[in-house]
Every structure is written in C-alpha cells, then in structure tokens.
Amino acid sequence: MTRMPASQQPLRDVQPTEECVERSLRRPQSSDCAEPLLATLRPGSTTARLQQIGSAATYRRGDTVIRTGDPAEYIFSVVSGMLRAVRLTADGRRCITRFLMPGDFFGLTQRDKYSQIVEIVADATLNRYPRRDFEALLDTDARVGRLFFNVMCGELSAMQDRVVLISRKTALERMAEFLVAMADRHRDGMYGNGNETELPMNRSDVADYLGLTVETVSRLLKQLCRLRIIALPSIRRDCRSQARST
Amino acid sequence: MTRMPASQQPLRDVQPTEECVERSLRRPQSSDCAEPLLATLRPGSTTARLQQIGSAATYRRGDTVIRTGDPAEYIFSVVSGMLRAVRLTADGRRCITRFLMPGDFFGLTQRDKYSQIVEIVADATLNRYPRRDFEALLDTDARVGRLFFNVMCGELSAMQDRVVLISRKTALERMAEFLVAMADRHRDGMYGNGNETELPMNRSDVADYLGLTVETVSRLLKQLCRLRIIALPSIRRDCRSQARST
DNA sequence: CGCTGCCTTGAAGGCAGTCAAGCGTTGTGG
DNA sequence: CCACAACGCTTGACTGCCTTCAAGGCAGCG
Numbered sequence: 001m002t003r004m005p006a007s008q009q010p011l012r013d014v015q016p017t018e019e020c021v022e023r024s025l026r027r028p029q030s031s032d033c034a035e036p037l038l039a040t041l042r043p044g045s046t047t048a049r050l051q052q053i054g055s056a057a058t059y060r061r062g063d064t065v066i067r068t069g070d071p072a073e074y075i076f077s078v079v080s081g082m083l084r085a086v087r088l089t090a091d092g093r094r095c096i097t098r099f100l101m102p103g104d105f106f107g108l109t110q111r112d113k114y115s116q117i118v119e120i121v122a123d124a125t126l127n128r129y130p131r132r133d134f135e136a137l138l139d140t141d142a143r144v145g146r147l148f149f150n151v152m153c154g155e156l157s158a159m160q161d162r163v164v165l166i167s168r169k170t171a172l173e174r175m176a177e178f179l180v181a182m183a184d185r186h187r188d189g190m191y192g193n194g195n196e197t198e199l200p201m202n203r204s205d206v207a208d209y210l211g212l213t214v215e216t217v218s219r220l221l222k223q224l225c226r227l228r229i230i231a232l233p234s235i236r237r238d239c240r241s242q243a244r245s246t
Numbered sequence: 247m248t249r250m251p252a253s254q255q256p257l258r259d260v261q262p263t264e265e266c267v268e269r270s271l272r273r274p275q276s277s278d279c280a281e282p283l284l285a286t287l288r289p290g291s292t293t294a295r296l297q298q299i300g301s302a303a304t305y306r307r308g309d310t311v312i313r314t315g316d317p318a319e320y321i322f323s324v325v326s327g328m329l330r331a332v333r334l335t336a337d338g339r340r341c342i343t344r345f346l347m348p349g350d351f352f353g354l355t356q357r358d359k360y361s362q363i364v365e366i367v368a369d370a371t372l373n374r375y376p377r378r379d380f381e382a383l384l385d386t387d388a389r390v391g392r393l394f395f396n397v398m399c400g401e402l403s404a405m406q407d408r409v410v411l412i413s414r415k416t417a418l419e420r421m422a423e424f425l426v427a428m429a430d431r432h433r434d435g436m437y438g439n440g441n442e443t444e445l446p447m448n449r450s451d452v453a454d455y456l457g458l459t460v461e462t463v464s465r466l467l468k469q470l471c472r473l474r475i476i477a478l479p480s481i482r483r484d485c486r487s488q489a490r491s492t
Numbered sequence: 493c494g495c496t497g498c499c500t501t502g503a504a505g506g507c508a509g510t511c512a513a514g515c516g517t518t519g520t521g522g
Numbered sequence: 523c524c525a526c527a528a529c530g531c532t533t534g535a536c537t538g539c540c541t542t543c544a545a546g547g548c549a550g551c552g
Contacts, residue, residue, distance in 0.1 A: 020335075020336075020337055023336055023337070085406075087406060087407075087409075087410045089266075089410060089414060089415070090266075090269055091266055091269070093414040093415075094414070095409060095410040095413050095414050097406045097409050097410070108395075108399055108402075109399050109403070110395070110396040110399045110400065111399075115403055115406070116406065135392075138388065138391060138392055138395060139388050139389070139392055140388055141388060142384065142385050142386055142387060142388045142390075142391055143385070144388075144391070145384065145388055145390070145391020145392060145394075145395060146381075146384055146385055146391060148391075148395055149354075149356070149384060149391060149394055149395065149398070150356040152395070152398040152399070152402060153354055153355050153356045153357075153398070154356065155402060156354075156398060156401060156402055156405065157355070157361055159402065159405040159406065159409065160331075160333060160343045160361070160362065160405065161333075162409055163333075163341060163343050163405065163408055163409060163412060164333045164335060164341040164343070166409060166412050166413045166457070167341050167412045167456075167457030168335060168339040168340070168341050168457065169335070169339075170507080170508095171507075171508065202530065202531085203530070203531065203532095204530080204531095210413075211412070211413030211414065212508075212509090213508075213509060213510080214530085214531075214532095215508090215509075215510085215511095215531095215532080215533085216507095216508060216509075217531095218531060218532055218533080219508095219532085219533085222532080222533090235516095235517090235530085235531075416539080416540095417539075417540065448497095448498065448499085449498075449499065449500095450498080450499095458540080458541090459540075459541060459542080460498085460499075460500095461499095461500080461501085461540090461541075461542085462539095462540060462541075463499095464499060464500055464501080465500085465501085465540095468500080468501090481498085481499075481548095481549090
C-alpha cells in the first residue's frame with residue numbers, strides 16, 4: 001500500500017460574462033474526443049471483420065430506428081445522414097442525448113432492451129450488426145474490444161462535456177458551443193463547408209438537445225444574428241465567417 | 247439494402263407537477279445500470295488477471311488522485327470510500343460529473359492525458375492498474391474487453407440519465423432523485439442501511455453535481471424535511487422511512 | 493477565544509420559461 | 523389555381539424558479 005500526498009482544491013470565483021460566450025465560440029471544446037470516430041474505424045483488419053457481419057439499411061426522415069424497451073437485437077453505425085437519440089421522462093418531457101452522425105455507433109448496451117429512442121433527422125444509411133454476431137466477435141477478437149473501448153471512451157467524455165454545458169453554462173453559451181460543434185463536425189462534410197453549415201434538425205430538437213425551449217432557441221439565434229456572429233440565409237442554414245466562429 | 251417503415255412521434259404535453267417529485271422518489275430511476283458494477287467484477291478468472299496487474303493505494307479526504315492534463319499512466323478502481331469526478335470550465339465554474347463508489351472505475355481514456363479531476367470525498371482505498379499493462383491485457387484478452395464494454399455501457403447510460411435529470415427536471419426533482427440514488431447505492435453498505443444514509447459530500451458538492459447552488463440545495467433539503475419525506479438527524483446524514491422513500 | 497469553513501436564511505433580481513398570438517411555408521384537396 | 527389546414531418558427535408580455543447578494547449561525551480547531 002502506498003500513501004498518496006494531499007493537495008489543494010481549485011479556486012473558482014469568476015462569473016459568466018460576455019467573455020464566456022466568446023470562449024464558447026472558440027475550438028476545441030471537447031477535451032477527449034476531438035478526432036472523429038471514423039478515424040478509429042478506417043484502418044486495419046478490425047473493420048473488415050466487423051463489416052462482414054454488418055448489412056446496410058436506409059431510413060427516411062421521421063423514421064424510428066429503435067425504441068425504448070425494444071429487444072436489443074442489433075447494434076448500428078451511421079454511414080450517412082443524421083439521427084437523434086431521445087430519452088423521455090415518465091411524464092413526457094423530452095431530452096435529446098446526442099445527435100448521431102457518420103461514424104457514430106448506437107444501440108450498444110449490455111442489457112437485453114434498448115434504453116433510448118433513436119429517430120432519423122435526415123435521410124440516413126446505417127449499418128446493422130446482429131448483436132449475437134457482434135458479441136461473438138467481441139468475445140473472440142480483442143482488437144474489436146479495443147476498438148469499442150476507444151469508441152466508448154470518446155462518447156463518455158463527450159457526455160461529460162455535455163453535462164458541464166447543460167448544468168453550468170448560460171443559454172447563449174450553450175447555443176454558441178452547439179453551433180461551433182456542429183460546424184466543426186460538418187467541416188467539408190455533406191452538411192457544410194468551412195463557413196456555412198446546414199442544421200438538418202428543427203428548433204425543437206435543438207431546444208431538447210440544449211435543455212432549453214423552442215422560444216429561447218429562436219431568440220438566441222436572432223441575438224447571435226444581431227451580434228453579427230452568425231447569419232441565417234435560410235431557416236435551416238447557419239452561415240458564419242471563419243474569422244468570427246473559430 | 248432493406249427499407250425500414252416510418253412511424254409516429256411520441257406525444258408530450260404534460261407539465262412537471264407534484265406528481266413528478268413523487269415519481270422521483272420511486273425506484274428504479276436508471277434504465278440501464280441498475281445492478282452494481284461489482285456484480286460484473288466478482289466472478290471468473292477475468293478479475294484474477296486484472297488483479298495481478300493492480301496494486302492498492304490509500305487516500306485521504308481532500309486528496310487529488312488525478313488532474314486534468316496529467317499523463318494518463320494508470321486506470322483506477324474504487325475499493326472503498328467515495329470520490330468525485332470534477333470538470334471545470336475555463337473560467338472556473340465547477341461541475342461534478344459523477345461520484346465514484348466501490349466497484350467504479352475511472353481514469354479510462356484512449357488519450358495520453360486525463361480529461362478530468364478526481365478528488366477524495368471520503369477516505370478511500372483504490373486499485374491502480376498501470377495503463378501499459380491494462381492495455382496489453384485489453385489487447386490480448388477478449389474477456390477483459392468484454393468486461394469493460396459492459397462497464398462503459400453502464401456508465402454511458404448513467405450519464406444519459408444525468409443529462410435528462412439536469413436538462414429537464416426541476417431542482418426539487420433533482421434533489422429527490424439524488425437522495426434516492428444515494429440511498430439505493432448505499433443500501434447495506436458502509437454509508438447506510440435501509441433507511442438511513444450518510445452523505446459524505448458537502449452541500450457544495452451536491453450543488454455542483456445537480457447543477458444548482460449551495461443555497462438552493464440547503465433550501466430544498468429543508469423543504470423535504472418540512473414535507474416529512476426526509477429527516478436530517480445530523481448535517482451529513484439523511485434519514486428516511488422506507489415507506490416514503492421507495 | 494477567535495478564526496475558518498460550512499451551512500442556513502432572507503431579500504431582491506434576472507434569466508429563461510410560459511402563455512398567447514401571428515407569420516410564413518408546405519402540402520392537400522376542392 | 524386558390525383556400526385551407528398543419529406545422530414550424532418568431533415575437534411579445536408576463537411569470538416564476540432559481541440565482542445572487544448579504545448576513546448570520548454553528549461546529550471544529552489552532
């Protein structure tokens with residue numbers, strides 16, 4: 001047994017200011033999963049063995065892929081499109097725990113039923129892996145275990161960032177960080193280039209993702225327009241100058 | 247390629263009421279990790295191989311085990327005591343992402359640096375596993391990969407529950423759910439029996455865990471006392487009748 | 493004893509929610 | 523082609539929950 005030295009508590013007495021919103025507009029926000037998960041998927045034979053057990057399926061906007069309580073028979077990865085992972089409280093209050101984009105996995109659980117709802121935000125192609133095959137692979141191929149260990153480390157860290165965002169930041173900061181995160185994720189992707197990003201989800205989704213109301217989201221977007229931080233050429237499009245947003 | 251059928255959106259138009267707080271007081275809350283992680287640790291030889299690379303260390307209240315940015319050289323599991331995982335915003339606002347209790351792991355990351363701070367809430371004994379050895383084990387023994395896959399599934403689900411709790415529930419509901427969760431976790435443990443639970447953390451910790459302020463936490467506890475839902479025999483002790491709390 | 497840290501309590505204020513109405517777009521059917 | 527309904531988004535006025543600010547109490551400890 002080793003005995004560890006004591007140490008001091010961190011100080012904290014600063015209040016949220018305009019500077020905080022400024023900071024929210026700068027990358028990087030996330031402390032752990034800065035690189036996209038796709039990077040961990042591309043190389044090597046691990047992917048190949050995984051691909052063998054997977055099959056593609058397409059879904060349309062509004063489709064429900066999995067529901068809370070459904071038997072967890074598949075795990076999924078997103079090839080294209082966008083999805084939302086939803087949790088509902090017993091009385092119907094809604095929360096979007098994450099938006100799923102190409103490279104993301106979902107449906108991972110050790111239980112026999114899914115614990116969340118996943119719906120399609122923008123037409124999507126998914127890979128489905130039968131759970132039985134997936135677990136067999138997990139039990140025999142350590143590299144697959146390692147791959148998913150990494151995937152889940154990244155997700156866990158992202159969720160921790162989200163808890164901080166929602167519990168300790170103002171509405172404006174949440175909105176700003178959300179827009180920057182979306183823009184980063186979509187850089188040169190299907191939904192955006194460097195300085196223009198399409199937001200396939202509606203205001204209600206954004207609100208439930210950030211723990212706000214539709215009205216507040218609407219007001220915040222207007223406010224960011226007034227501050228010349230963003231522009232909204234169309235209702236679903238968020239256009240920003242590089243200099244300001246990064 | 248299979249084509250999936252569309253389906254309907256869930257309804258939701260109910261407002262938080264007294265009934266919601268009632269509901270917060272009932273178990274089970276969590277949808278995925280109801281059984282303690284210890285259960286997944288006890289049986290089989292997986293644990294044995296893990297134990298071989300681990301060594302115990304004791305810490306005192308107030309100690310810092312890991313800091314953001316420290317080289318991630320170990321992963322840890324809690325044997326006894328209680329810890330808090332802390333994240334700070336750039337300007338010092340604090341958030342406790344989780345309380346760590348016997349059976350919990352922390353320090354798991356695929357990066358070379360820790361992304362959070364972990365401090366001791368109540369004197370603790372930990373197991374430390376050198377990262378190098380741990381990863382070697384992970385790369386060779388699929389059962390270890392499977393074990394941690396399960397561990398992380400549970401944590402991920404717990405974090406999702408937390409996001410719902412913080413983003414969509416009232417202060418009173420958060421407080422009630424927190425107390426019930428602590429009581430459940432401590433049932434017949436070191437910090438509690440069936441109807442009395444010790445809360446080793448201070449008000450400030452509870453506040454930063456629930457996304458509230460110390461003052462609000464204090465007022466809520468008083469309110470729950472007035473409602474005869476809890477009693478506070480001492481400042482750190484939370485005493486409830488079985489009938490009401492479950 | 494006084495100091496320090498933690499907790500409580502009260503009063504006032506503000507941020508985001510609630511309620512309500514109106515606008516614009518899309519889609520449907522006459 | 524237009525009327526109309528449905529839906530999502532915006533805007534304004536008001537409310538209320540929780541925070542902020544401030545002061546005081548209590549226990550532990552040098």
